[in-house]
Amino acid sequence: MLLRGGAFFESETRTFVRGDVLCADGRIAALGDVEGAEAETIDCEGEYLIPGLIDCHVHVSSSGDPAELTPGPRLPLARRAWRTGEHARATLSGGVTTIRDLGAADRLNVALAAAVEAGEVEGPRVVAAGMGVTMSGGHGHGFIAREADGPDEVRKAVREEIREGATAIKLFASGGVLTPGVNPRSPAFTREELAAGVEEATKAFRTVAAHAQSTEGIKNAVAAGVSSIEHGVWLDEEAIAMMIERGTYLVPTLTAPYHIANGADAGIPAYAVEKGELVLEDHIASYEAALAAGVLVAMGTDQGTPLNRPGENAQEAVRMAEHGLSPGAALLAATGWAADLLDLAEETGRLRVGLAADIVRLSEDPLADIRCLTRREAIAGVVRGGAVTGDTGGTE
Numbered sequence: 584m585l586l587r588g589g590a591f592f593e594s595e596t597r598t599f600v601r602g603d604v605l606c607a608d609g610r611i612a613a614l615g616d617v618e619g620a621e622a623e624t625i626d627c628e629g630e631y632l633i634p635g636l637i638d639c640h641v642h643v644s645s646s647g648d649p650a651e652l653t654p655g656p657r658l659p660l661a662r663r664a665w666r667t668g669e670h671a672r673a674t675l676s677g678g679v680t681t682i683r684d685l686g687a688a689d690r691l692n693v694a695l696a697a698a699v700e701a702g703e704v705e706g707p708r709v710v711a712a713g714m715g716v717t718m719s720g721g722h723g724h725g726f727i728a729r730e731a732d733g734p735d736e737v738r739k740a741v742r743e744e745i746r747e748g749a750t751a752i753k754l755f756a757s758g759g760v761l762t763p764g765v766n767p768r769s770p771a772f773t774r775e776e777l778a779a780g781v782e783e784a785t786k787a788f789r790t791v792a793a794h795a796q797s798t799e800g801i802k803n804a805v806a807a808g809v810s811s812i813e814h815g816v817w818l819d820e821e822a823i824a825m826m827i828e829r830g831t832y833l834v835p836t837l838t839a840p841y842h843i844a845n846g847a848d849a850g851i852p853a854y855a856v857e858k859g860e861l862v863l864e865d866h867i868a869s870y871e872a873a874l875a876a877g878v879l880v881a882m883g884t885d886q887g888t889p890l891n892r893p894g895e896n897a898q899e900a901v902r903m904a905e906h907g908l909s910p911g912a913a914l915l916a917a918t919g920w921a922a923d924l925l926d927l928a929e930e931t932g933r934l935r936v937g938l939a940a941d942i943v944r945l946s947e948d949p950l951a952d953i954r955c956l957t958r959r960e961a962i963a964g965v966v967r968g969g970a971v972t973g974d975t976g977g978t979e
């Protein structure tokens with residue numbers, strides 16, 4: 584397949600370069616002036632081609648309905664599985680070709696990864712954490728996480744998640760917003776517990792994402808060697824310095840508290856709205872301080888939290904830009920840098936010969952207005968692994 588006549592995003596220079604993109608066997612075979620190639624041609628005249636977006640933090644089994652991602656009653660498993668497939672399709676049509684799912688009841692994320700891989704569901708590539716691992720009574724228990732206490736139990740839980748098919752590991756280093764009675768300012772797992780989990784994950788070549796909002800929880804997780812701090816609400820200077828020293832990524836998920844704090848009328852439980860308001864301003868200040876200091880960042884929405892819907896993932900790139908990233912850097916946070924964090928840089932995240940042909944065709948220039956990523960009419964097509972997906976675009 585040949586995408587002809589557009590301009591493609593070059594990650595190194597953060598600019599668009601006029602040229603064609605030739606895809607063969609699911610990969611990018613050539614970039615630039617492609618002459619004489621016999622291929623199905625898609626006219627991309629006037630378009631901007633970017634790498635498929637990568638969302639490093641989703642809960643794709645959840646729709647964003649406020650009743651879902653809380654420890655309440657759930658629909659039968661079969662119906663949730665059906666819906667998860669629909670959410671995966673919606674995510675893909677929003678331009679997201681890779682997701683990392685950081686916790687799902689019944690490990691629906693692991694099942695989804697297998698279903699996509701087998702071609703049963705059209706969706707993004709899925710890196711799945713299975714169930715998260717949290718302390719007894721900790722954030723996420725009863726819905727997206729299992730409980731473990733002490734380094735030995737954490738070690739065993741991580742081993743079991745890997746046995747069940749997890750390709751990433753999620754540990755909870757602090758309290759959070761959506762679990763009633765849990766304070767986001769409280770640290771959770773001890774440094775020893777976190778280190779045991781990281782050791783097991785690292786042995787199996789899995790990256791570790793730590794849910795960490797409280798300052799002490801963040802420091803515990805960074806010291807234990809996690810790959811990314813998720814949320815990072817209360818960063819102080821020491822935490823930022825530790826992250827820089829160790830190359831720990833920040834996945835800020837600015838979208839999650841934004842919707843929760845503004846969602847009282849939408850049926851979000853009052854305890855969550857209150858906590859969402861508590862974190863909102865400090866969260867943005869921490870993100871801005873981290874950026875100013877040069878902490879590595881990658882895009883993650885926490886999709887599935889209330890009103891944070893599949894397919895609307897690109898709104899996070901817009902928020903990351905609103906609070907300090909240039910449009911080019913925001914695009915990288917949602918593509919190349921995210922691939923670096925997920926250990927997928929040799930697979931996707933950039934438009935480079937040899938990488939998977941994961942490409943979003945835009946009718947507008949995202950460097951001129953990053954918000955075009957969130958406008959459905961600006962997405963002319965989504966190509967995943969060299970195949971045109973969904974009902975977006977196609978051969979002309």
Ligand SMILES: [Zn+2]
Nearest residue numbers: 640642685885
């Ligand atoms: Zn989450």
